[in-house]
Amino acid sequence: MNDARSSRREVHTVSDTLADAEHEIEHLHRGMHSRTLIGQAQGILMERLGVDAEQAIDYLRRVSSHSNRKLLDIAKDIAETRKLPTLD
Numbered sequence: 001m002n003d004a005r006s007s008r009r010e011v012h013t014v015s016d017t018l019a020d021a022e023h024e025i026e027h028l029h030r031g032m033h034s035r036t037l038i039g040q041a042q043g044i045l046m047e048r049l050g051v052d053a054e055q056a057i058d059y060l061r062r063v064s065s066h067s068n069r070k071l072l073d074i075a076k077d078i079a080e081t082r083k084l085p086t087l088d
Helices: 002-049 053-067 071-081
Strands: none
Touching (some): 002 053, 002 071, 053 071
């Protein structure tokens, strides 16, 4: 009986560990996707505006701040449409 409880506890612990690992993997995948979109937008800005990488990120930050939108959403729009947002 004691062995059965111990086994159930071990299975529960392994199950929790697996769920945590799956959650972490999903989180890392989302982060990689976000970084890819930001990198694509950054490259488009560098080419179109003739700026370096830091200036392109600064541009994204300014647009994000002025438009009250997430930087990732702006980067996604640029990467998908190839159109540059304006700073109004």
